[in-house]
Amino acid sequence: MKQCRIEREQRENLDILHLDGALDAYSFPRLEAALRALREENRNNVILDCAGLDYISSASLGALIGFARRARENGGDLKLVKLSRKIYNIVELLGFHKILEIYPDLESAVRSFAA
Amino acid sequence: MQDEPRSGGPEQISLQIPCRYSYLRIVRQAVADLCAQTCVSEFKAAQLEMAVDEICAELIEKLRQRAGGDGAQPLLVILRRESGGIVSEVYYSGQKVEFPALSADAAKSTEDAAALGSYVVHRFVEKVEHVRDPERGWCVRIRKAL
Numbered sequence: 001m002k003q004c005r006i007e008r009e010q011r012e013n014l015d016i017l018h019l020d021g022a023l024d025a026y027s028f029p030r031l032e033a034a035l036r037a038l039r040e041e042n043r044n045n046v047i048l049d050c051a052g053l054d055y056i057s058s059a060s061l062g063a064l065i066g067f068a069r070r071a072r073e074n075g076g077d078l079k080l081v082k083l084s085r086k087i088y089n090i091v092e093l094l095g096f097h098k099i100l101e102i103y104p105d106l107e108s109a110v111r112s113f114a115a
Numbered sequence: 116m117q118d119e120p121r122s123g124g125p126e127q128i129s130l131q132i133p134c135r136y137s138y139l140r141i142v143r144q145a146v147a148d149l150c151a152q153t154c155v156s157e158f159k160a161a162q163l164e165m166a167v168d169e170i171c172a173e174l175i176e177k178l179r180q181r182a183g184g185d186g187a188q189p190l191l192v193i194l195r196r197e198s199g200g201i202v203s204e205v206y207y208s209g210q211k212v213e214f215p216a217l218s219a220d221a222a223k224s225t226e227d228a229a230a231l232g233s234y235v236v237h238r239f240v241e242k243v244e245h246v247r248d249p250e251r252g253w254c255v256r257i258r259k260a261l
Contacts, residue, residue, distance in 0.1 A: 003140070022143075025172040026136035055143065058169055058235045059228035086161045093162070094238060 003027055004053075006034050014045045014113055016106070020052030023060040031060055035067045044076025047109045051082040061091070065099055077101060081109045125149075127195035132171075134178050134187035142192055143168050149194050149201060155261055162239035163259040167192070167203045169232035170255050174205060176229070177212045191251060200241075200260045208252035211245070 004027035009016040015038060023031055038046055048064065050056075068078040079101040083091065091097050103109040128145050132138040143164045150160035171190060178187040191206040214233040236243060242258040 022140060024136070024139050024143075024168060025175070026139060055140075055164070055168075057165070057172065058231035059172075062228060062231045086157055089158045090161055090165060094235065 004030060006030050008034065008037075014047065014110065015043050016047045016049055018049045018052070022055035023053060024055055024057045025059065028057065028059055028063070031063060035063060039067070039070065042074070044071040044074045045113050046071065046076070046078045047106065047113075048078065048080045049082055049106060050080055050084070050087065053084070053087060056087055056090070058094075061094070061096055065096065068100055077113070079103060079109045079112065081106050125152075127193065129194075130192045131189050132192065133189050134175050134182075135185075136172065136175055139168055139171055139175075142171055145192070145194055146203070149196070153196055153201060153261065155201065155259075159259065159261065163201060163203070163257075166236045166239045166257055166259070167194075167205070169235050170203075170205050170257070173214065173229055173232050174207050174212055174255070178207060178209065181209065197258070200258050202256065202258050205255045206248060206251040206253065211247075211253050214245070214255075 004019060004021035004023050007018045007020075009018065017034055021027065046067070064078060064080075071078050081103045082105060083102060088097070088102070091100070091102070101112070103112065128149055130142060130145055132141060146164045146167050147160060150163060155163070171192065174190060175187070181187070188208045193204040193206070195202050214236070215227070215230045216233060216237075236257065240257040240259045242256075244254075244256045246254050246256065248254045
């Protein structure tokens with residue numbers, strides 16, 4: 001189990017956060033800082049690339065939902081892509097798949113912002 | 116190097132961890148290992164892993180607040196197989212830590228980490244007890260059916 005790394009990729013009107021490792025209480029401040037930076041820069045179209053994510057805590061899910069809500073109020077959204085079956089199952093059981101948009105791959109999520 | 120057989124393994128794992136978030140991954144790894152050795156499905160294992168992580172994370176948060184940081188006492192985590200299930204016990208000393216209750220609807224609109232954690236625990240395991248142990252202090256005991 002790796003500690004989480006968050007790398008930001010900036011495109012024209014879109015930001016992609018590539019996650020690698022575990023988003024737990026230990027790495028939560030890194031996620032908070034990344035989301036705070038996006039908010040401060042008024043970047044509201046965000047994709048979370050979860051291909052390398054092997055754990056996510058409830059606090060992290062709560063922070064993502066809060067960010068998505070505020071992004072929508074500003075005409076944007078936060079979308080999740082490439083969730084493992086294990087993490088998708090967790091998100092689904094908690095009912096959060098009805099709140100957060102989830103896509104199988106990066107391309108379809110990018111297209112959804114253009115639509 | 117050869118891996119150990121999946122059907123064997125210990126009946127119980129005991130871990131004493133410092134009251135720090137950086138040790139959560141060791142607890143999750145122990146849960147995952149015991150589940151793998153017990154042939155628990157990937158999904159049930161992930162649910163138990165998250166429930167135990169949420170309990171430990173909340174205790175670490177509250178106990179560190181009380182102690183002002185690194186003075187907080189360690190947590191004792193005991194994971195064991197029982198007939199038809201896996202039990203996790205997390206022991207801590209001092210006053211009882213209260214876990215807030217949250218409905219499913221409220222969970223979807225809150226960002227309160229403690230409340231979300233408590234919601235996860237109740238959603239993912241069948242039994243949750245918070246009891247006083249005469250020797251070890253308070254114990255949060257959960258049971259996940261296989």
